[in-house]
Amino acid sequence: MDVRLMDGLNMSRRIRRTPYTDRFEQVGVRGFSVVNHMLLPKAFQTSVEEDYWHLREHVQIWDVSCQRQVQIEGPDAASLVQWMTPRDIGRAKVGDCLYVPIIDANAGLINDPVLLKLAEDRFWLSIADSDVLLYAMGLALGRGMDVSVSEPDVSPLAIQGPRAEDLLAGLFGDHIRDIGFFKYGWIDFAGTRQLIARSGYSRQGGFEIYLEGGHLGAALWDAIWQAGQPLGIAPGCPNLIERIEGGLFSYGNEMTRDNNPLEIGLEKFCCLDGSVDYIGRAALQKIAADGVTQQIRGVAFDGGPCPTCSKPWPVMVGDSQVGQITSAIWSPRLKRNVGQSMIARSCWKAGQRVHVVSQDGMIRDGEISDLPFA
Amino acid sequence: MDVRLMDGLNMSRRIRRTPYTDRFEQVGVRGFSVVNHMLLPKAFQTSVEEDYWHLREHVQIWDVSCQRQVQIEGPDAASLVQWMTPRDIGRAKVGDCLYVPIIDANAGLINDPVLLKLAEDRFWLSIADSDVLLYAMGLALGRGMDVSVSEPDVSPLAIQGPRAEDLLAGLFGDHIRDIGFFKYGWIDFAGTRQLIARSGYSRQGGFEIYLEGGHLGAALWDAIWQAGQPLGIAPGCPNLIERIEGGLFSYGNEMTRDNNPLEIGLEKFCCLDGSVDYIGRAALQKIAADGVTQQIRGVAFDGGPCPTCSKPWPVMVGDSQVGQITSAIWSPRLKRNVGQSMIARSCWKAGQRVHVVSQDGMIRDGEISDLPFA
Numbered sequence: 058m059d060v061r062l063m064d065g066l067n068m069s070r071r072i073r074r075t076p077y078t079d080r081f082e083q084v085g086v087r088g089f090s091v092v093n094h095m096l097l098p099k100a101f102q103t104s105v106e107e108d109y110w111h112l113r114e115h116v117q118i119w120d121v122s123c124q125r126q127v128q129i130e131g132p133d134a135a136s137l138v139q140w141m142t143p144r145d146i147g148r149a150k151v152g153d154c155l156y157v158p159i160i161d162a163n164a165g166l167i168n169d170p171v172l173l174k175l176a177e178d179r180f181w182l183s184i185a186d187s188d189v190l191l192y193a194m195g196l197a198l199g200r201g202m203d204v205s206v207s208e209p210d211v212s213p214l215a216i217q218g219p220r221a222e223d224l225l226a227g228l229f230g231d232h233i234r235d236i237g238f239f240k241y242g243w244i245d246f247a248g249t250r251q252l253i254a255r256s257g258y259s260r261q262g263g264f265e266i267y268l269e270g271g272h273l274g275a276a277l278w279d280a281i282w283q284a285g286q287p288l289g290i291a292p293g294c295p296n297l298i299e300r301i302e303g304g305l306f307s308y309g310n311e312m313t314r315d316n317n318p319l320e321i322g323l324e325k326f327c328c329l330d331g332s333v334d335y336i337g338r339a340a341l342q343k344i345a346a347d348g349v350t351q352q353i354r355g356v357a358f359d360g361g362p363c364p365t366c367s368k369p370w371p372v373m374v375g376d377s378q379v380g381q382i383t384s385a386i387w388s389p390r391l392k393r394n395v396g397q398s399m400i401a402r403s404c405w406k407a408g409q410r411v412h413v414v415s416q417d418g419m420i421r422d423g424e425i426s427d428l429p430f431a
Numbered sequence: 432m433d434v435r436l437m438d439g440l441n442m443s444r445r446i447r448r449t450p451y452t453d454r455f456e457q458v459g460v461r462g463f464s465v466v467n468h469m470l471l472p473k474a475f476q477t478s479v480e481e482d483y484w485h486l487r488e489h490v491q492i493w494d495v496s497c498q499r500q501v502q503i504e505g506p507d508a509a510s511l512v513q514w515m516t517p518r519d520i521g522r523a524k525v526g527d528c529l530y531v532p533i534i535d536a537n538a539g540l541i542n543d544p545v546l547l548k549l550a551e552d553r554f555w556l557s558i559a560d561s562d563v564l565l566y567a568m569g570l571a572l573g574r575g576m577d578v579s580v581s582e583p584d585v586s587p588l589a590i591q592g593p594r595a596e597d598l599l600a601g602l603f604g605d606h607i608r609d610i611g612f613f614k615y616g617w618i619d620f621a622g623t624r625q626l627i628a629r630s631g632y633s634r635q636g637g638f639e640i641y642l643e644g645g646h647l648g649a650a651l652w653d654a655i656w657q658a659g660q661p662l663g664i665a666p667g668c669p670n671l672i673e674r675i676e677g678g679l680f681s682y683g684n685e686m687t688r689d690n691n692p693l694e695i696g697l698e699k700f701c702c703l704d705g706s707v708d709y710i711g712r713a714a715l716q717k718i719a720a721d722g723v724t725q726q727i728r729g730v731a732f733d734g735g736p737c738p739t740c741s742k743p744w745p746v747m748v749g750d751s752q753v754g755q756i757t758s759a760i761w762s763p764r765l766k767r768n769v770g771q772s773m774i775a776r777s778c779w780k781a782g783q784r785v786h787v788v789s790q791d792g793m794i795r796d797g798e799i800s801d802l803p804f805a
Contacts, residue, residue: 067474068438068739068741088440088441090443090446162568189565191541194536194566195566195567195568196572307443307445367444367446
């Protein structure tokens with residue numbers, strides 16, 4: 058195994074365990090990532106390729122507790138949330154999940170959470186890897202807003218794959234079949250009412266249960282694990298092959314504060330007509346008027362399975378760097394490497410021939426692709 | 432090796448490499464932690480015990496780039512910094528490093544950085560593991576303050592141990608011997624001027640070079656590594672044995688937002704007389720008036736080398752839990768386990784007999800100790 062794919066992770070309380078970590082250890086987790094100061098199981102007894110095929114065909118249980126919730130509650134809650142995102146949340150209804158980019162004053166991306174509207178004055182931001190809690194607290198303190206900002210004891214568990222709906226309908230009732238994409242409903246579990254959304258970080262369908270009460274974690278796992286046996290359930294995680302092919306982006310990888318949402322193709326989540334006020338609006342409107350100079354694209358490339366991408370790889374046309382790959386892996390289905398890359402306007406058309414300089418120093422032929430990959 | 436001591440860490444761009452990561456890989460780093468979305472080398476070819484003795488006797492080079500700098504600059508910079516901390520920074524001078532707890536409106540700890548005053552209107556906060564950048568940005572945006580908040584390209588490299596001063600004086604000049612504890616000066620390196628502070632996360636003395644310009648990282652490493660050969664230099668990191676014995680606390684381990692600075696023994700960094708205004712002042716004054724109900728202490732305990740502490744361990748007196756250990760390890764010098772623990776007032780006197788329930792389920796005899804350990 059490439060040493061850079063997986064070195065050791067030193068454990069401490071600071072890197073928080075989740076309500077499901079014990080169970081994942083029991084089924085043989087052997088690698089983690091760290092997101093929001095919390096463990097994200099990322100490697101199992103099986104290979105990433107085996108996990109990929111399994112996810113596409115069966116059902117998996119993922120510990121995504123690291124998708125922490127930032128709860129914003131109170132009379133000014135809706136104002137604060139709207140101030141944080143260029144997306145117009147004015148027409149959102151209770152029961153909706155909304156993908157909401159969060160940007161700074163220069164329109165640089167701070168996070169790209171899913172917003173859950175729980176009530177007119179109560180929201181959860183289900184966050185990617187940055188302390189949105191501290192940002193929201195700072196904004197509220199600075200502006201003197203009447204809100205409470207907190208991290209509730211909520212630990213999402215994702216059930217992903219084509220058999221997810223059958224599994225969960227069997228356990229919790231057929232009413233979950235009626236939950237629309239990016240909507241949420243409720244299930245009863247162990248005498249409690251728990252939020253369940255049709256969402257998740259794959260293109261294979263499925264749900265996320267926002268378990269409230271960490272002490273129920275093992276019991277929830279056990280119930281799903283047991284019911285999933287006939288369906289071939291396996292432990293899993295966001296699968297790098299599947300997410301790259303599917304055009305799902307990762308905050309900190311494909312986008313950082315150096316990127317604006319238009320570069321990431323998030324125009325449809327950005328209100329640019331001036332009807333909504335938010336941090337970074339003037340900067341974003343100017344970028345939109347000028348046109349972006351780079352945008353995210355796929356790159357398919359050759360040369361056999363590429364190494365792990367742990368730093369940006371130059372994408373070249375002739376002697377000029379025209380972009381950088383930030384995530385890449387071998388696709389066993391497409392029989393090529395697939396990557397996601399920020400690409401300069403002059404070269405971002407699908408089919409453009411490029412060279413990729415991968416982390417092992419190899420120069421690989423490839424071409425620009427639209428996302429998702431076919 | 433205990434599976435919980437070190438499982439695999441999956442690498443990606445999101446977990447940022449540092450200017451020194453290549454060099455640490457060359458000398459055989461085999462484990463990391465993740466702090467501020469960045470790699471912190473934490474394990475080498477040698478054991479933690481070997482590293483401990485080496486640190487006490489020789490000199491080590493540590494990659495502490497993850498101590499990211501939050502730069503606050505502009506007309507309102509001093510006001511913003513003061514608003515963030517209960518410590519009175521009014522008399523700080525350019526050239527000073529100050530340990531400044533940062534607290535929220537409830538006096539809960541958000542971070543415990545070192546503040547470097549670079550100019551009357553320019554500061555660096557050298558942070559522990561939370562996004563102080565976003566918090567400061569939020570406060571400034573919310574209050575409409577005239578400051579710029581950014582993360583400069585600064586990557587601290589620590590040189591720690593009794594031979595650190597000789598090593599660096601030989602390389603950069605005897606003037607560094609005149610730098611006082613928690614003061615900083617300047618060195619010339621490769622045609623640049625670089626900040627050097629007499630500080631670091633050990634009790635063995637040493638310096639931290641706040642290298643500005645990541646492209647210089649390999650050259651700085653090489654210069655120090657080569658000059659350190661006659662002194663027996665080795666790669667190292669904050670050493671768990673040394674820091675626990677020395678009473679150095681770790682944000683996220685010993686303290687979280689659930690703790691106030693008085694529980695951590697940080698009274699001397701808290702202005703409680705009302706002469707300085709800061710977030711959380713009313714809450715902190717009330718806590719001070721009421722008296723804290725728990726405070727951090729050492730615990731020495733038996734039963735042979737304890738496992739890795741990756742979640743709080745109950746500390747018991749009879750059938751009552753009186754505290755929790757958040758960091759612990761076997762001390763080869765004291766021939767006992769040593770831990771740091773939040774302990775209830777009724778039992779926090781040195782010598783109090785306790786039982787520790789370690790992560791392996793074992794019940795161990797021990798007693799409360801003052802910090803640092805003798």
